[in-house]
Amino acid sequence: MMKVFKYCHLLLAMLTSISFAKTANARETATLSIVVDGIRHQKGEICFRIYAGEQGFPLNNTSEVQSGCAKITGSSIKKEFLGLQPGAYAVAVVDDQNGDRQLNRDLFGIPQEGFGLSQNPVISIRTGIPKFKDASFVLKQDTKISIVMKYSLDP
Numbered sequence: 001m002m003k004v005f006k007y008c009h010l011l012l013a014m015l016t017s018i019s020f021a022k023t024a025n026a027r028e029t030a031t032l033s034i035v036v037d038g039i040r041h042q043k044g045e046i047c048f049r050i051y052a053g054e055q056g057f058p059l060n061n062t063s064e065v066q067s068g069c070a071k072i073t074g075s076s077i078k079k080e081f082l083g084l085q086p087g088a089y090a091v092a093v094v095d096d097q098n099g100d101r102q103l104n105r106d107l108f109g110i111p112q113e114g115f116g117l118s119q120n121p122v123i124s125i126r127t128g129i130p131k132f133k134d135a136s137f138v139l140k141q142d143t144k145i146s147i148v149m150k151y152s153l154d155p
Helices: 002-025
Strands: 030-037 045-051 066-071 076-084 087-096 114-117 137-139 143-148
Touching: 030 045, 030 087, 045 076, 066 076, 087 143, 114 143, 137 143
Parallel strands: 030 143
Antiparallel strands: 030 076, 045 066, 045 087, 087 114, 087 137
8 A cells, every 4th residue: 555655656746747847848939919000002911921030031932930911901900920939030011912922023123012021121222122130129928010011112
């Protein structure tokens, strides 16, 4: 009887330590809420891409960590992305009017659809396409960012 009691205590202690280890090793995640203002059209979608580094930012549509589109319903739209690990991120958005889910540009690379980036950096012929560091922000906990849609390059 004492032997069974000892094994029960040992088993209980092991299960408790495993439970605490899982809790200690669990990584917290955060929700990113993105508000896009200044939408000029009432048709199409706003497509979002969240990047966790320089690779592919802001034009590649295969290197983002999360993405999604939302139907345009007004001059402002909000979309939430769940389960992001703490770290540095940058967001690119496109006012997708033709359903191809990418930013259409002319022969000179000038955007033909509305676009925007987190941190709302200046985007002009002189500055060129912003780098990840110009649009990135640190996500530590649930965060809300605002992006102003642009329909032409900045002067």
